[in-house]
Amino acid sequence: MRTPEALRAPLRRLVERRAELFDVALAVVATAVEFGLVDSLRVPPIALTAAAGAALLLRRRHPMPVLAVTIAAAWACAALGEYPGGAPVLVALYTIAEERERRVSVVTAVPVAVFLQAASISSVPVTVGAWALGSYVQTRRRYVAALEERAAQLEREREQLDRIAARDERTAIARELHDIVAHSVTVMLLGVRGARDILPTEPAIAADTLRRVETTAEDSLAELRRMLTVLRDPARDAQLRPQPSLARLDALISGYRDTGMPLTLTVTGERRPLPGGIELSVYRIIEEALTNVLKHARPARVDVTLAFTPETLTVTIDDDGPSRPATPGGHGLTGMRERVIALGGDLTTGPRTGGGFTVTAALPIGNP
Structure with missing residues (x-):
């Protein structure tokens, strides 16, 4: 058989x-x-x-x-x-x-x-019928071939779009990780150094500084855990803690003040709730700009300004520290620019006349 x-x-x-x-x-x-x-x-x-x-x-x-x-x-x-x-x-x-x-x-x-x-x-009709049948078969074959080619082209385009989406997703993840790690590690490093310097003479202050470092580390671990949850299983609810927003901006400013940064926050115009993506991007832009100030400058003054208008939110981070060159291989300004472009806004960065550095992001927010 x-x-x-x-x-x-x-x-x-x-x-x-x-x-x-x-x-x-x-x-x-x-x-x-x-x-x-x-x-x-x-x-x-x-x-x-x-x-x-x-x-x-x-x-x-x-x-x-x-x-x-x-x-x-x-x-x-x-x-x-x-x-x-x-x-x-x-x-x-x-x-x-x-x-x-x-x-x-x-x-x-x-x-x-x-x-x-x-x-x-x-007869002529029989001959014409034989020719017409062959012509129909040719037309049908070409039509099927065109459909197959179109399907193959659509498949190639879908694969290309998948690659673009995957690249954009990797870029977004890298940007978010950079913002989380750069901010938290910089604050923790400066806090540990400060605590080490004053530990012999001011142990209470050193202990308080280390507690703030511990809190920063816990917050960063929670953020990283949330992102890893998304990466492992995008269908799961990864909101282990709220996404950063402007509601947490005062706490962010307070954290930088605790490091000794002479920082002021000014809000002009009618402040109102914004879509979560815009609030997250504004928070991350301010966080990254202040982290850069903390790492590269020793300013006597740092001003953060949020200017609300009916159509636009303009975020400005201005310091009077010494001019600083761009860090080779740095991703901070690139990440900020990507966030602003994704929201249809415009980012301006550069040194100030007379010393210092300014970051300005203008974001469209539409009518309230």
């Missing part, structure tokens, strides 16, 4: 050679039809009919020569007093309509139809 695997191989070979098998079957049928119309058993008509049928085996490779052979055989049979049906000729014409360009098949079909009608071999 043959196993299914043993039966599958012959079936696969049949599928691979189905076009050749179809051509053989078509040639046999056309030859049989033509033999049925031969009235006598004379050798010449039978040989001519067999030759025309055999030529059909080459119809895909050499359609024009095959058409010429079948026409010649039909004409010879008619000259011998037989009445061929022209089946091989019609198959050859069908092949030209299927394989060749429309203008070529039309130019070919006209004289063939005239010849078959004049020789009383086949």
